[in-house]
Amino acid sequence: MSWLRIKELVRKEFIQVFRDRRNRPILVVSPLIQLILFGYVVTTDVRDIRMGVVDHSKTPESRRLLEAFDANPTFRILYRLEDPRALDRLLLRRRVDLGIWIPPGFQATLRKGKSAAVQIIADGSMSNMAGVRIAYASSVVEAYNMRVLQKRYRRKIDFGEIDLRVRTWYNPNLDSQFYYVPGIVAFLVMLLTLLLTSMAVVREKEAGTMEQLIVTPLKPSEMILGKTIPFILIAQAQMILVILFALAWFRIPMKGSAVLLLGATGLFLLSTLGIGLFISTVSRTQQQAVMTNFFFIIPFFMLSGFVFPIANMPFVVRVLTHLDPLRHFLVIIRGVFLKGTGIAVLWPQFLEMAILGGLVFIGAVSRFRKRLD
Amino acid sequence: MNSEAVAVRDLVKRFGTFTAVDHITFSVRSGEIFGFLGPNGAGKSTTIRMLCGIIIPTSGSGHVLGFDLFTESERIKQSIGYMSQKFSLYLDLTPKENIRFYLGIYRVPPDSWDARMEWVFKATRLESVRDRPTGELPPGWRQRLALGCALLHRPRLLFLDEPTSGVDPLTRRHFWAFIRELTREGVTVFVTTHYMDEAQHCDRIVMINAGQIVAMGQPAEIVRKTLPDRPRADLGDAFVALMRKGRP
Numbered sequence: 001m002s003w004l005r006i007k008e009l010v011r012k013e014f015i016q017v018f019r020d021r022r023n024r025p026i027l028v029v030s031p032l033i034q035l036i037l038f039g040y041v042v043t044t045d046v047r048d049i050r051m052g053v054v055d056h057s058k059t060p061e062s063r064r065l066l067e068a069f070d071a072n073p074t075f076r077i078l079y080r081l082e083d084p085r086a087l088d089r090l091l092l093r094r095r096v097d098l099g100i101w102i103p104p105g106f107q108a109t110l111r112k113g114k115s116a117a118v119q120i121i122a123d124g125s126m127s128n129m130a131g132v133r134i135a136y137a138s139s140v141v142e143a144y145n146m147r148v149l150q151k152r153y154r155r156k157i158d159f160g161e162i163d164l165r166v167r168t169w170y171n172p173n174l175d176s177q178f179y180y181v182p183g184i185v186a187f188l189v190m191l192l193t194l195l196l197t198s199m200a201v202v203r204e205k206e207a208g209t210m211e212q213l214i215v216t217p218l219k220p221s222e223m224i225l226g227k228t229i230p231f232i233l234i235a236q237a238q239m240i241l242v243i244l245f246a247l248a249w250f251r252i253p254m255k256g257s258a259v260l261l262l263g264a265t266g267l268f269l270l271s272t273l274g275i276g277l278f279i280s281t282v283s284r285t286q287q288q289a290v291m292t293n294f295f296f297i298i299p300f301f302m303l304s305g306f307v308f309p310i311a312n313m314p315f316v317v318r319v320l321t322h323l324d325p326l327r328h329f330l331v332i333i334r335g336v337f338l339k340g341t342g343i344a345v346l347w348p349q350f351l352e353m354a355i356l357g358g359l360v361f362i363g364a365v366s367r368f369r370k371r372l373d
Numbered sequence: 374m375n376s377e378a379v380a381v382r383d384l385v386k387r388f389g390t391f392t393a394v395d396h397i398t399f400s401v402r403s404g405e406i407f408g409f410l411g412p413n414g415a416g417k418s419t420t421i422r423m424l425c426g427i428i429i430p431t432s433g434s435g436h437v438l439g440f441d442l443f444t445e446s447e448r449i450k451q452s453i454g455y456m457s458q459k460f461s462l463y464l465d466l467t468p469k470e471n472i473r474f475y476l477g478i479y480r481v482p483p484d485s486w487d488a489r490m491e492w493v494f495k496a497t498r499l500e501s502v503r504d505r506p507t508g509e510l511p512p513g514w515r516q517r518l519a520l521g522c523a524l525l526h527r528p529r530l531l532f533l534d535e536p537t538s539g540v541d542p543l544t545r546r547h548f549w550a551f552i553r554e555l556t557r558e559g560v561t562v563f564v565t566t567h568y569m570d571e572a573q574h575c576d577r578i579v580m581i582n583a584g585q586i587v588a589m590g591q592p593a594e595i596v597r598k599t600l601p602d603r604p605r606a607d608l609g610d611a612f613v614a615l616m617r618k619g620r621p
Contacts, residue, residue, distance in 0.1 A: 008477025012466065019465055212461035212522075215425045216478045217450040 001225075005218060009226025013200060017230065027234065031188050031242055038184040039250055042307070045176045046132040052079040052087050052096040057106035065102065065118070068144050074136055091123050098122050098133050110148065170338045181250050182337040183306045185242050186329045189265065190272050190300065193235045194293050197276025200227055202289045205280075220369040228273045232266070239265050255340030264332045267350060270357025271325035274364040281367050300326045325360075328353040378403045378530050378561040379424060381435035381442070386419050386428065393419040395584035396433070401563055403529075404556055408575030408592075409565040412616060416584040417565040418458070421534050424563070425455050438530055451479070454523035458535035460515050464508035468499050468518050471507060472525065479526035493521040496551070513544040520551075531555065533564040537571060549574045569609040580615055587615045 017023050051069060055062050069075045078096060081087060087099035099121035109116035120137050122130040204210040213223070239262065246252050275296055283289040302308065303317070304326035310318055321327045328349040335341035343350065379401035386394040394416040401407040411417050422428045424437055426446030435442040440449045462471045472493055476486050494500040497517040502510060507518065516536065523531060533552075537545045549571070552562055564575065572578055573592055580588040580595070588595045592608050599611040 002480055004477050004480055004483070008474055011477075012463070012470070012474045015470060016463070016465055207464070208457065208459045208461040209463055211427070211457055211459075212455070213478070214427050215450060215453070215455040216475070217447055217480075218478050219447075 001219065001221060005222045006225050006229070009222065010229050013226065013230040017196070017200075017234070026192075027238070028241070031192070031238060032245055034188060035181070035184055035242060035245060036249065039177055039181050039246075042176075042180045042184070046129060046136065047074065049075050049098055049133050049136065050096045051075055051077045052081055052090045052099045053077055054081045054084045054087060054099070054101040056104045057102045059107035061107045061110055062102045065141070065144050066100075068140050069100070069137075072140055075140070087121060091121065094123070097129075098137060100137070113152075177250055178252055178338060179334070180306075181246050181252050182333045183304075183330050185239070185246060186268070186326060186333050187301065187304075187306060188242060189235050189239055189268070190326055190329075191297060192238060193231050193269055193272040194276050194279070194296065195290070196231050196234070197228065197273050198279040198283065198289045198293060199286055200231070201277065201280035202283050202286050206285055221365075224277065224365055224368060227277070231273060231276075232269055235269055236262060236265060252337060254337055256336035256342065260343060260346075261333065261336050264329060264336070264346075264350065264353070267353045267357050268325055268329040271353070271360045274357065274361035276364075277368050278360075278364040281364070300324050303327060304330050306330060322352060323356065325353055325356055328356070376403050377401065377436075379407075379435070379437050379563065381424070382433060384420070384423065384433035384435055385431045386416075386423055387431045392584055394423070394430075397581065397584070397586050399579050399586065399589060401561060402577075403561050404559055405576040406552065406556055406562045406564065406574060408572045408578035409563065409581070410567065410569075410572055410578055410612065411565075411581040412567065415581045417581065418534055420581075421455075421532055421563070421565055424449075425453060425532055426450050451526070452529055454526070454528035454531040456516075456519050456523045456531075456533050456536055458538055460512075460519060462507060462515070462519055462522060464506070466507060467504050468494075468507055468510075469503045471518065471522060475522045475525050481526055489525055493525065496524075497521040513540050516540055516544070516548075520548075524555075528560070530561045530563065533562065535565055535567070537566065537568065545571070569607070569612055572608055580612065582616055587618070 017027070053066055053069075055066060066077065070077050075098075079086075079090060081090075084101050087096070087101070090096045091099060099119075101119040101121070103117065103119075106116045106118070118141070120134065122134050122137075124130045201210075204213065243254070243258070243261070247254055279289055279292045279296070283292055303310075303313075303321045303324040305321065306326070310321050310327070313321065331349045332346050332353075335346055377400045379399075381400070382398050383396045384394060384398070385392065385396055397416075397420065409417050409420065419428070423430045423442065424435070426442070426449050429446075430442060437449045438452050440446075440452070442449070463474070466474065469490070472490055473486070476483075476489060481489060494503060497520065499514060499518055499521070502514065507515060510518070520533075520536070537548060540548070552564075552574070556562060566572060575592065577591055578589070578595065579586055588599065588611070590598070596606055596608055596611045599614050600606040603610065
């Protein structure tokens, strides 16, 4: 192994990466733009619920119920309608998210001391969102019921009830950005290193420069180090840049150790660089390399628990997720960011990632050597 | 010191069921310009690639600069220079950066880099464009750079795979003058070509067709032997006659 050769390979790779004008935005601007975009787009928070209401009761009771919705910052009553069928049209055109219909006998039924029916119609085409909206609407109705009961009995009802005192730790406001932004950081690092590594090798094959390298005494191990060291450095620099940006822009708390995070990134890169090298051995052109990259990126994304909770997956798929380096890295990055957890808790993830990365890298390297020989 | 720079015996290369090179035996003397001629697909490039250690022969035996083809390809690679028919340096680097890269890859001692670089720029007449992107240079200039890079580590044997394809006549003449000069310094040159007029520059040539050797010797000798009844025939005529003979 010759350090002179590796040094010159790394130097050459850096010149090429930064000389290519198309690369400059990919390296700095695009991760930040993606972080901002993802940070705002990938959110499951339900903040603004647009309502259409049909009040056929038109009584102080029905008005109080609607006022309860109006007073809540999450709900906005946009349409007051006479015909319940008009609600259907509004839901279809996605002008409203939720419809509420108060039937004519509302006041009379309540005054008789019976339960009065009120209909809530939700757009179920987005099932998750609909569920959250219905739950919010129910809690508004619940609070209204409480007041009706209190008024009726003219005292506070406090007999033997369970009083829940809920506290969410690590993310007190249940802000979904807190959850997603660290994940995006991990995803971006994966995307970049996979693409850059596979491209750096395939580009040499495509341009014919590989042939010239093969007639030199350059060893495959030197070639591999020369092709991976630049991307380890670039990925770590990018990690620091993106984290600083996430802290400053999204005000995500960074509770844990940054050094631990960079260490975890190192282990994570073992897998992504290994896969990048593997892709370069099965692709002849840069186009093929890009397509093959997606073959890996999409399953890694789906199985990582980034958006879809692993706990909800079938058993077999749950076992498969352990082969996804992004899954382990996400646990670490979220733990370090939000909870400030250390190696004492995260060691299983570190271990799995190290084993996975080690195997992938060794496999890719041996395949790479065979191809060069 | 071995007086044969290359010596191969019954060399065979098969790709699947296709035999690209079929039991060829020849040798190259130290310090000569050795031409390897044949039509496209005859096995020229496959042979040169076996001799350079890029691909491993299927069977046979051979030595390059005294090193075994099968077991000492690393040592062969350190002592040879190779220029492929397709330009294979980095178009996005400057000539200077390309040269520096290959100085490093061949582990030329860094304290002699400046001297080597000056020598290459002088020999290839590329001093004026040393910091321009290589991609902006005309083909003939790139070819000179490729030749320069192949000589950085002072190889004793230089392989040239169709070095002058796509190069204008004047540049070709310069090129051959330069090659002649190299042999005076003791470098052996192994060149493939299908320009018959260029084959005249070679001390000895081998003609191959469909993976087999059909003629070997000095150019004039080959013409005489192939077409004894046509005293005014040239190497081109001999080539055509030989290639026809191979076919039913």
